[in-house]
Amino acid sequence: MNCQEAMIYISGRIDGELTTEQEKMLDEHLQTCPRCRKELDELLKLKEVTSNMRFTDLPDKYWAGYWHAIYDRLERGLGWILLSIGAIILAALGTWEIFRHFFLDPVQPILLKLAIGSGLLGLIILIISVLRERLFARKHERYEEVER
Amino acid sequence: MGSKMESPDNELVMACRNGNLRNFQILVERYKKPVYYFALGMIGNADDALDISQEAFINAYKSLSRFDDSRQFKSWLFAIAANLCKNALRAAAVRRKYLGSDGVIDIGAVNAADPEKCLITKEKKEAVWKALSEIDEEAREIIILKHFQDMSYKEIAEVLDIPAGSVMSRLHYARLKLKNALGEDCR
Numbered sequence: 001m002n003c004q005e006a007m008i009y010i011s012g013r014i015d016g017e018l019t020t021e022q023e024k025m026l027d028e029h030l031q032t033c034p035r036c037r038k039e040l041d042e043l044l045k046l047k048e049v050t051s052n053m054r055f056t057d058l059p060d061k062y063w064a065g066y067w068h069a070i071y072d073r074l075e076r077g078l079g080w081i082l083l084s085i086g087a088i089i090l091a092a093l094g095t096w097e098i099f100r101h102f103f104l105d106p107v108q109p110i111l112l113k114l115a116i117g118s119g120l121l122g123l124i125i126l127i128i129s130v131l132r133e134r135l136f137a138r139k140h141e142r143y144e145e146v147e148r
Numbered sequence: 149m150g151s152k153m154e155s156p157d158n159e160l161v162m163a164c165r166n167g168n169l170r171n172f173q174i175l176v177e178r179y180k181k182p183v184y185y186f187a188l189g190m191i192g193n194a195d196d197a198l199d200i201s202q203e204a205f206i207n208a209y210k211s212l213s214r215f216d217d218s219r220q221f222k223s224w225l226f227a228i229a230a231n232l233c234k235n236a237l238r239a240a241a242v243r244r245k246y247l248g249s250d251g252v253i254d255i256g257a258v259n260a261a262d263p264e265k266c267l268i269t270k271e272k273k274e275a276v277w278k279a280l281s282e283i284d285e286e287a288r289e290i291i292i293l294k295h296f297q298d299m300s301y302k303e304i305a306e307v308l309d310i311p312a313g314s315v316m317s318r319l320h321y322a323r324l325k326l327k328n329a330l331g332e333d334c335r
Binding site: 077 | 169173176177180181184185188189194198202205206209210269272273276277291294295296300301316317319320323326327330
């Protein structure tokens, strides 16, 4: 075993993750290598310091309200989904009514129909584009972790 | 809910899939502190860590149908939290700066029996936290998982989605970075 391998095994030893065979190989190396013994000592000291380190706890009121905050956010999410479905249905119905009463009305001038039709089509393209961009960003960043 | 408090994680996940939110509450109560402390170690800010930890649970709940039962729920949850932390650090567009130990690390009270030793330990804790905040986020992540969450190599491999055999060497290189950042404070 060379020093580079021994250094990696040292990490395994301080974490208690070496097999009996690996422990034996490391012991043999440590008996002849003062540099690796020094490395082991330093890492043991480092582990001792970190094992005594604690993150500052939050005040109890945060822990008491923790679940409610999650529940509220989940509930709000459901609210947004229902609102969006309602808005989409209303928009579709509205568009159909406009089409029926305005675009199919022979009294309305063609030029006006073209202008309003073009504006509405542009608005629909913009909305679809923004939605697609949002969905792409959400899929590739925000929820990437969920696939792992 | 009482009898279910001791149920294994994956059993609770199965019940959650059937729409039982109470079971998810048990999982939240079980892991809220570890996930929060993990986020705090990664981000270094209590408000953001609280927000990210809650978001991790929300994302987990929304994705329960995609949870692979052969995995541990804890590892999966930490993987979600880890990615949220990384996204938050990237969104901030700046690497985290050293925020000091105030509000992040509990330095602890001075022991009247041995104040000198306590003072040295305090200084070391501060030095370690400062060094941790200076190393790259991947090294910090694996050190927090091992040193502060006390996860096994198997659990770490699941969280980081890497082969179990790579964890030992990854930890070694992360510790080297931490040691270098610590400099003389390590000795």
